[in-house]
Amino acid sequence: MASSVPGPIALPESRYDLSTYWGRVRHCAEISDPTMxxxxxxxxxxxxxxxxxxxxxxxxETTPEFWHAKKQLDSTVHPDTGETVFLPFRMSCCVPSNLIVTAGMLTPNMGTxxxxxxxxANQSLNVAVNGANANKSHPMSTTQLITNYTMAVTASCGVAVGLNKLVPRLKHxxxxxxxxxxRLVPFAAVVSAGIVNVFLMRGGEIRKGISVYDSNGDEVGKSKKAAFIAVAETAFSRISNATPIMVIPPLILVKLQKTVLKGKSMAVQTAANLGVILVTSFIALPFALAVFPQYQSISVSSLEPELKNKVDSNKKPIETVYFNRGM
Structure with missing residues (x-):
């Protein structure tokens, strides 16, 4: 993000009002813009x-060139490290990266x-995206990464296979x-495993705390309470994102298969499925990402005792700190 560029003057967070949901939606639409x-x-x-x-x-002043530069950095660079996020795992690549995987999960009658x-495949992509965009206060070891990845895959596969076997037995x-x-089994698997995925991959943040900063951008310390808020909100935003993408397309496809797609070839039905998923994803993603602000403020009175009674570089008492929620 642009915030990774150092300097004494603070950057405006966005050209939109991030205190409002609609302002965050418009901001997130820029971050997830695939043209970036x-x-x-x-x-x-x-x-x-x-x-x-x-x-x-x-x-x-903030010129059009300034806003375009900020958009490029916000959609491409990690806010904590200043490094370029690997292309398939950037938020601007979220829809293209997930398209084939989502279509695969929503394919009916696949078998075990x-x-x-x-x-x-879906959990592997989720792990990669989580790792690339998470708060970098505490890097994860290879052992932790492998363990958490294995548990997330096990959770998703267990829920999906279990529900696929359960549904046909519901005789009534x-x-x-x-x-x-x-058709909604993949949704249940993605939501349950997505929550497990986020908490496992970012569990180190909750155990050790994440960096919180004053209004000047200087680190005040580490907070476990801020970390729990960051991870919990990220998990909820994943549910918000998965719900329309994993629910709307399969229900639309059921309707289409009974009408305009009836008797059509598998190729035509697959193309229709991809199209519905693509449109739904582009519309849903900014709304899901905007549920919570990425950079948030919190009163130090709500955090750990060691973060209270501190002063900033201007010797003023720090009453509010800020943290990066991560994606």
């Missing part, structure tokens, strides 16, 4: 120069092998209801 995937190394270098000029008072494969339900419930 075309940003080159030279573009990022030029963007850093523009942001640096603003942070050092050389650029006096297909279910296991696509749940594994109609055939149509069973079909709809069967």
């Amino acid at each position: 995937l075309l940003t080159s190394s030279d573009d990022l270098q030029q963007a850093r120069k523009i942001i640096s000029a603003y942070r050092h008072g050389e650029l006096k 092998a297909g279910t296991l494969f696509w749940q594994w 339900l109609s055939a149509n209801t069973k079909m709809i419930l069967g």
Whole structure:
């Protein structure tokens, strides 16, 4: 993010009002804009120069070039490290990266092998995205990464296979209801495993705390309470994102297969499925990401005792601190 560029002058968080949900939706739409995937190394270098000029008072106002530079950095660079996030795991690549995996999970009548494969693929992608975009206060060891990854995959596969076997045994339900419930099994697996995934992959943050900063951007200390808020909100936002993407397309496809897609080839049905998923994902992602602000403020009175009664570089008492929720 642009905040990784140093300088004495604070950056405006966004061109939109992030205290409102709609303002955050518009901001998140910029972060997840897939056109930002075309940003080159030279573009990022030029963007850093523009942001640096603003942070050092050389650029006096927020010009269109400033906002474009900030958008490039916000969608491409990690806010804690300042490093470029690997392309497939950037938020601007979220929809393209998830398209094939989501379509695979929503394919009806796959059987156990297909279910296991696509749940594994989805959790593998989730782990990679979590690792690339998480708060970097505490890097995760390889052993922790492997352990958490294994548990997340096990959770998703267990829920998916278990529900696929359970639904057909619900004798009191109609055939149509069973079909709809069967199409929603991937949603249940993704939501349950997504929560497990986030808490496992970022459990170190809860145990050790994450960095909190004063209004000048200086680190005040580490907070476990802020970490729990960050991880819990991220887990909830994953549910918010998964719900429309994993629920709306399969229900629409059930309707289409009874009408315009009836008797059509598998290729046509697959193309329709991909199209519905793609449109739903582009619409849903900004709304899901915007549920909670990425950078949040919290009163030090709500945090650990050791964070209270501190002063900033100007010798003023610190009453509010800020932290990066991560994605």
